[in-house]
Amino acid sequence: MNDLQFADDVMARIRARGGRYHERSYIFVLATIEYLQTRLDARRHVSGAELAWACRDFAREQFGLLAPHVLQHWGITRTGDIGRIVYTLVEVGLLVTQPGDQECDFNSVFDFGEAFGDVYRWSGVRGA
Numbered sequence: 001m002n003d004l005q006f007a008d009d010v011m012a013r014i015r016a017r018g019g020r021y022h023e024r025s026y027i028f029v030l031a032t033i034e035y036l037q038t039r040l041d042a043r044r045h046v047s048g049a050e051l052a053w054a055c056r057d058f059a060r061e062q063f064g065l066l067a068p069h070v071l072q073h074w075g076i077t078r079t080g081d082i083g084r085i086v087y088t089l090v091e092v093g094l095l096v097t098q099p100g101d102q103e104c105d106f107n108s109v110f111d112f113g114e115a116f117g118d119v120y121r122w123s124g125v126r127g128a
Contacts, residue, residue, distance in 0.1 A: 048105030
């Protein structure tokens, strides 16, 4: 099976579970895990709260001021949505959990309005 067939198979399994999130949301969460792991001293299991905050940081880095709007377009409007996506990825075999992990670990980690509502620091070119 080539990579494209694998990706199509995985997305078909996600769709079969009645996923209410845009397909890109699953890719975004997987990319966020890699983003977070590269910032740690050593690869390790991360908590729901750590991943939720990393999703916020990665979204801001990738999409700037549009981050909350992009996430909302994909169906992600609260940290519990990130948990649902993670556990769907677990169900289709792309991620694994540790004993004691629960989907509710993602609930109410932060309020999206507050987390994305502050002034965004743009690192663009000055005076351009």
